[in-house]
Amino acid sequence: MTVKVTTEELSKFHPLSSLNNETLSQAIDKIKIENLEADSVLFTKGDTNDNHYYLLEGSIDLIGDSGVLKTIDANTSDALEPIIQIIPRSVTVKTKEHSSFIVLDSDVLDMLLTWDQTSAYQVQELNAGSNNDDDDWMMQLLRTEAFHRIPPANIQTIFMKMENIAVKPGDKVINQGEDGDYFYIIKKGRCLVTRSTPNQPKGIKLAELTDGDTFGEEALISEAKRNATITMLTPGTLSRLSKEDFLELLNEPSLEKVSFEEGLQLVENESAVWVDIRLPSEYKSFHINDSINIPLISLRLKMDTLEKDKQYIVYCDTERRSSAASFLLNESGLNSIVLTDGINAVPENNRVSV
Numbered sequence: 001m002t003v004k005v006t007t008e009e010l011s012k013f014h015p016l017s018s019l020n021n022e023t024l025s026q027a028i029d030k031i032k033i034e035n036l037e038a039d040s041v042l043f044t045k046g047d048t049n050d051n052h053y054y055l056l057e058g059s060i061d062l063i064g065d066s067g068v069l070k071t072i073d074a075n076t077s078d079a080l081e082p083i084i085q086i087i088p089r090s091v092t093v094k095t096k097e098h099s100s101f102i103v104l105d106s107d108v109l110d111m112l113l114t115w116d117q118t119s120a121y122q123v124q125e126l127n128a129g130s131n132n133d134d135d136d137w138m139m140q141l142l143r144t145e146a147f148h149r150i151p152p153a154n155i156q157t158i159f160m161k162m163e164n165i166a167v168k169p170g171d172k173v174i175n176q177g178e179d180g181d182y183f184y185i186i187k188k189g190r191c192l193v194t195r196s197t198p199n200q201p202k203g204i205k206l207a208e209l210t211d212g213d214t215f216g217e218e219a220l221i222s223e224a225k226r227n228a229t230i231t232m233l234t235p236g237t238l239s240r241l242s243k244e245d246f247l248e249l250l251n252e253p254s255l256e257k258v259s260f261e262e263g264l265q266l267v268e269n270e271s272a273v274w275v276d277i278r279l280p281s282e283y284k285s286f287h288i289n290d291s292i293n294i295p296l297i298s299l300r301l302k303m304d305t306l307e308k309d310k311q312y313i314v315y316c317d318t319e320r321r322s323s324a325a326s327f328l329l330n331e332s333g334l335n336s337i338v339l340t341d342g343i344n345a346v347p348e349n350n351r352v353s354v
Contacts, residue, residue, distance in 0.1 A: 005031065005056070005102060013054045013080050013102070014281035015113060018297070023116045030112075032103040042083070042093040042101065050087050050106040050344065055079040058099025063092040071096065086286050086351065087344050106317060113279070114320045117297040154249040161249075162239040167232045174230040176203075180219030182240040186211055189236015195228045203229060220246050255326050256337040260346050263313045263339055272311040275336075276343075277325040286351045288315065288343060296321050303332050315339035 007024040011017050016027060033056070036042065042060065043049060055074050062070045062084065069091060072078045083101075084091055164187065167173065173184060176196055190210045194203035206228060209215060219226050220243045241249075258266070266272035267290065274291035276283050283293040294302050296316075306312065312329060314322040314336055322338045329336035343351065 005033070010102070014082070015279040016109075017080075017281075018279050019112060019116050023112050027104065027109075027112055030104060030108050034101045034103050036095045036099050036101070038095055038097045038099075040095045040099075042095065043089050044092045045089055047089040048087055050085075052085065052102075052104045052106050052109055053083040053093075054102040054104075055083060056100040056102050059096040060099060061094050061096055063094055064090075074099070081281065081285060085282075086348070090348070110317050110320050114296075114324060117295070117321070117324075158241060158245075158249050161245050162241050165238050165240060166235075167238055168235050169232055171232040172229060173232065173238065174216060174226050174228070176226050176229045178226045180216060180224075180226060181243055182216055183220055183243070183246045184214065184216045184230075185239045186213050186215075187237040187239050189238070190233045191236075192231045192233050193228050194231065208233070216240075217246070255323055255330075257319070257340045258313065258337050259340050260350070263337075264350070266311065266313065272313050272337075275312045275314045275325075276316070277314050277321055278316050282317075284353070286343070286353045288346055289350055289352055291315075296325050299325055299328055303329070303334065306334055308334065310335070312336040313339055316342050317344060318342045 005028065007021060007028055010024055010027060010031070011019070016024065019027060034042075034053075036058075042053060045064070055072055057074050059071060059073045060083070061068045062072065070078075072083070083093055085106075162185070167189065173191065176194075186209055188211055190208055192208055193206040193215070195206055196203045209230075215230055216226075218224070263272065263274070267274060274288045276287050276291045276293045277296045277299065278287075278293070279295050279297075280293060283291075287293070306329075312334060314325045314329070315338070316322045316325075319338055319340070319342055322342065326336040326338045339345075
């Protein structure tokens with residue numbers, strides 16, 4: 001049986017329900033559907049595979065050392081949550097009947113949540129008074145593979161350092177064999193990508209690029225020569241970032257990090273506070289003892305409620321959202337540090353569920 005999922009259906013599951021429609025469309029491209037027959041094991045107790053699993057159709061048993069702890073049926077409120085997201089898994093999950101599951105890599109989900117929650121205010125702040133076309137190309141850019149490598153806390157700086165250039169048909173933006181000097185984004189227009197070979201010195205057409213597409217990062221990262229020529233097909237506008245700025249901003253901002261053991265000592269000495277910057281549904285699933293929940297998307301609105309003389313240890317599943325949160329807190333004059341490796345590195349006896 002083949003199951004297809006729409007963005008509307010996907011938006012019912014947590015924390016996917018927090019994503020806007022554009023990001024949900026990106027998530028649709030990343031998910032897989034897994035079908036299992038009755039009496040099949042989805043994962044076992046102690047499993048460290050950190051995929052997010054959602055029950056789409058069928059029924060499952062959660063099995064502990066003493067037997068079945070709980071049964072979950074599709075289309076119930078319990079089925080809207082990820083299935084036992086604590087790593088390592090605390091139970092074994094077995095199907096009661098033929099069942100279908102949505103499978104999404106946890107790191108991909110974390111990335112989508114980060115872009116969704118950071119890009120909204122960054123684009124809004126940088127484009128006050130701009131038109132919708134500017135918003136569209138920026139939102140598309142934030143979801144390109146090149147920007148997946150860049151820490152979220154650096155995105156705003158990147159937009160501020162970009163230089164706009166006008167181009168016309170026939171302009172060669174990049175020449176094959178040259179040294180790399182800029183990373184480019186097509187703000188408006190179309191261009192042709194060609195590569196010459198000994199047998200085809202005039203060049204072979206490889207692709208056409210259009211609004212929101214990026215090019216030029218490979219040569220900057222690898223220190224190699226340009227491997228293709230980029231020629232404008234239409235008039236347009238490109239934004240470019242120098243090699244020096246691009247390579248510098250690929251690196252994580254200078255944020256202080258602590259291990260869980262170090263953070264725990266600070267909290268026990270009452271000099272620091274755990275801050276979970278994940279969404280409420282994620283926090284409810286499991287969190288660190290005595291932590292407070294301030295989702296990244298709400299952080300700017302809640303900063304005034306935080307005490308200036310406290311230190312805040314921010315965490316998420318990994319370090320992606322927490323790095324962005326710490327950068328914002330420090331910019332605002334608050335003292336924050338990042339929990340190394342996120343909550344998944346925290347011992348089980350220090351994690352609780354609501």
